[in-house]
Amino acid sequence: MVSLTSLLTYSRRLLPTLKTQNHAFYTKRSFFLPGPFKRVDGRFLGFGRQSSSTAAKAAEKGEDSFLKWFLLLIPATTFGLGTWQVKRRQWKLKLIDDLTRLTTAEPIPLPLDPYEVNNLEYRRVKVRGRYDHSQELYIMPRSPVDPEREAREAGRLSSSAETGANVITPFHCTDLGITILVNRGFVPRKKIRPETRMKGQVEDEVELVGVVRLTENRKPFVPNNDVERNRWHYRDLEAMAQVTGAVPIFIDADYGSTIPGGPIGGQTRVTLRNEHMQYIITWYGLCAATSYMWYAKFIKKI
Structure with missing residues (x-):
């Protein structure tokens, strides 16, 4: 009982102190976080909201x-x-x-030095000699060069041109004493075999004009050359020269070299x-x- 009386007496003394401290707390709170104030027109404006909006x-x-x-x-x-x-x-x-x-x-005589020939790509040269038809090589698949048709079909996924092969034949230059490689031109697929175009297999000495071409690197998605089956997909002069025994000099015969019944010359894509x-x-x-x-x-x- 004495303890309870003492507790009540202590509470009465403590209550005014708590009220004073509580009042001071709210005063401090209202100082740091002011509430809305009234403008001249009577509307209330919140300071905190204005700061957030800004x-x-x-x-x-x-x-x-x-x-x-x-x-x-x-x-x-x-x-x-x-x-x-x-x-x-x-x-x-x-x-x-x-x-x-x-x-x-105007065509110039073919130089004998292969290093000099390397600086003459797309240059017209003239040579005289004989073909060795027994060692023909075939670059396939190929379609005949037709700039007008290719311009019309630019961007298409398919082409209307006939496919076949370019016939590469060793050519012994009688005036130079070397054997080079000559792209005689295009033949359709049904005339790739030499026996199907015997009229075009000329044996006599001929003079022809051609365009110097250099070796090619294999492009992406182009198959490797199949030397054993004689199926070439790009111009690899070193490999072609090794197979035929010719020097690594290559020319595209022009259209004027075309022999009736033989490959169609002029297959240089310029x-x-x-x-x-x-x-x-x-x-x-x-x-x-x-x-x-x-x-x-x-x-x-x-």
Whole structure:
């Protein structure tokens, strides 16, 4: 009982102290976190909400500014690609002109030095000698060179051209005393075997004009040459020379060397794909479209 009385007495003394401390706590709280205050027009304005709204607007403005300049990279990049294609087109046109000039120039005698020949690719040369038909090689599959048809069918997945092979025949140059390799031209698939075109197997000494070609590297997805079956898929001069005993010099006989009943000459592909104008139109068109979209979103609305 005495203890209970003492506890009640202590509580009465402690209560005013707690009220004083509690009042001080709320005073401090109201000082650091002020509530809404009244404006002149009578409306209440919350300080905390105003600060949050201002920060959100600032963040949003920063994001819009970043997005604005980031999206400007799209028209800038497409403009750069279009300009690069203009330069590529000029380079391609010059290359085509150079090849056309080389393949239409007056033929020169074939040099004896193979190293000198390596600097004459696509140059027209003239030789005189005899074919060795017993060691024919066949590069296949091939289709006859037709620049007009190839231009019409550019971009198609299939071609309407007849497939066959190019006949590569050792040619002994009587004036030079060496044997070279000559691409006599195209034959359809049904005339690949020599016995099917005996009229074209000339035995006499002939003079022909051809275009110097160098060795090729195997391109991706092109099969390896099958030496045992005599099926060649690309020009490997070292391997062809080793099989036939010729020196690694290769020329494409021109169309004038064609013998009735034999391979069709003139199978040098000098036409290069020139689609740069389409790329120029595409890139500059994208640049114009994206530039207008950027202007309409970020400039016009201002």
